[in-house]
Amino acid sequence: MADLTPELVPMFPGAGPFLARFLPYSPPTHAGLNQQFCDLHAFLKYLHEAAWYGYLHASLGDQNAYVLLFEGRTVTAAAASATGEQALGELLNLYEQGAALSAHPLPPVLAHVLSGIGNRAWKFNLTEDFTGLHARPTGAIFYARGEIVATLPATLPYEGAFPAPLRPQTLILPRSLAGWAHHQYTLTLRGRDSMNAITSVYQQFRTQYGLTGIAFLRALGETLTPAEYAMRSDVALHDLEPLVQEFIKTGCVRES
Structure with missing residues (x-):
C-alpha cells in the first residue's frame, strides 16, 4: 500500500x-x-x-x-x-x-x-x-x-x-516596542472605588468596561504588568493598550 x-x-x-x-x-x-x-x-x-x-x-x-x-x-x-x-x-x-x-x-x-x-x-x-x-x-x-x-x-x-508546547504561549512585544506593557501601574482611590461593588463609580466602570475591564484593573492592582496579564489570561496585548490609556486618562491608575 x-x-x-x-x-x-x-x-x-x-x-x-x-x-x-x-x-x-x-x-x-x-x-x-x-x-x-x-x-x-x-x-x-x-x-x-x-x-x-x-x-x-x-x-x-x-x-x-x-x-x-x-x-x-x-x-x-x-x-x-x-x-x-x-x-x-x-x-x-x-x-x-x-x-x-x-x-x-x-x-x-x-x-x-x-x-x-x-x-x-x-x-x-x-x-x-x-x-x-x-x-x-x-x-x-x-x-x-x-x-x-x-x-x-x-x-x-x-x-x-x-x-511543541501543549498550548503555545503568546509572544509579547519586547520592551523597546511596547514599554507601556512592561510597566507596573498603581491604582488611585478612584481605581480602588471602581472595583468596590457598593460605589457608584463601580457601576459606571462596569457599564463602560464590563467584567473583563474589572478583571484587568484588579490585576494591575495586584502589580501584574499588562504583558504578564496578557499571558496569564490569554488576552491580546493590543486589546489592552487602549484600556491602559483610558484608565490613566480617567484617573483610575498611574504609572508606578
Whole structure:
C-alpha cells in the first residue's frame, strides 16, 4: 500500500532561521500588504478575532522576518539574528520601514507542530504523545501526538527535535516596542472605588468596561504588568493598550 503521509514543499528553501526553513508552502490569503494602506496592529487584531492559523512573512530588500500564528495568536517568530519576541519586533520594524507582508494559512495541526521551533534543537525522544518537528540531515518529520502527519524535504546538518508546547504561549512585544506593557501601574482611590461593588463609580466602570475591564484593573492592582496579564489570561496585548490609556486618562491608575 502506498504511503499516504503528505510530503510538504518548503516555502523558503535554504533559509537560515530554523522557523523559516521548516515552513511549508502555502499560497497567501493576503499578499503585498504594506503600512501605506494596512495598519499592522489592526490586521493582527483581525487575525486574532478570526482565530487564524498560519504564518506571516515580511520582506524588505534582503531582510526577512517570519511569525507563526496559532488560534490567531503570535506564538513563535524568527529573523536573521533573532527569535521569539525580538523577531516579532523585527517584523514590526521592517513593516514600519516599508516591508511587504504576506499571510499564509496552515492547517491547525501543522501550526501546532511548528510552534515549538525556536533558536535551538533538542535531543529527539519519540514518545507516544510527542507533538513537534523531528529534523534530520535527510529531511523533517511532523509529529502530532506520536503520529507522523507530514514530511518536508528541509534539513539540519544534525539530528534534533523541536517539541511543541501543549498550548503555545503568546509572544509579547519586547520592551523597546511596547514599554507601556512592561510597566507596573498603581491604582488611585478612584481605581480602588471602581472595583468596590457598593460605589457608584463601580457601576459606571462596569457599564463602560464590563467584567473583563474589572478583571484587568484588579490585576494591575495586584502589580501584574499588562504583558504578564496578557499571558496569564490569554488576552491580546493590543486589546489592552487602549484600556491602559483610558484608565490613566480617567484617573483610575498611574504609572508606578
